[in-house]
Amino acid sequence: MSNRKRRSFLSSNMSPKHKRMARMLGYCLVLDDVEAWTAFGVVACAKLAERERLSLAVAALATLPDDRIIEAASFCLGPTGAPLPPFLGGMDEARFWASCATRAELKAHALAAFEAMSPKDRLAFYRHICEVEIAA
Known part of the structure; x- marks a missing residue:
């Protein structure tokens, strides 16, 4: 035809x-x-x-590129909201929340958490993320 x-x-x-x-x-x-x-x-x-x-x-x-798909889906679904208080230790809950959070939420909470750390904890965290980056 x-x-x-x-x-x-x-x-x-x-x-x-x-x-x-x-x-x-x-x-x-x-x-x-x-x-x-x-x-x-x-x-x-x-x-x-x-x-x-x-x-x-x-x-x-x-x-669309992957990051824009996530942005569009996040807009439609709405924000994840604040992380829940930890029940047992916190890492499992934090990782679960992070898997659902938007990029903006991740960045905001990561920066706020880093700023709230003591200088000693900031240094330890910085060393940890440098080791993780090298290992990856």
Whole structure:
């Protein structure tokens, strides 16, 4: 089938709601602002099935670098919040929290913890991370 026939076939067989969504996507790409993209999400939720929205999200996310995928997912899921108080020793809980935290949360808590350490503990921590870096 030629490209011209394929486009004609798709255009004549595309549902009205899919045509509206395609047109809305075009408008959002032109406007490219928060209000337009927010409206796109609202309309997509109303006009597209969950499977269609999931496919659209996966297709878009798959084109991004890993750090941007994590950033987008973190935005959608929201922040992890503060670490829980330790129950037994703290390292297991800290590692679990760190595995769920956003990049910004990790950086903020790491810096705050480092700043709260005594000079002796800072030196020991610095030596530890230097050894870990060399071992890696």
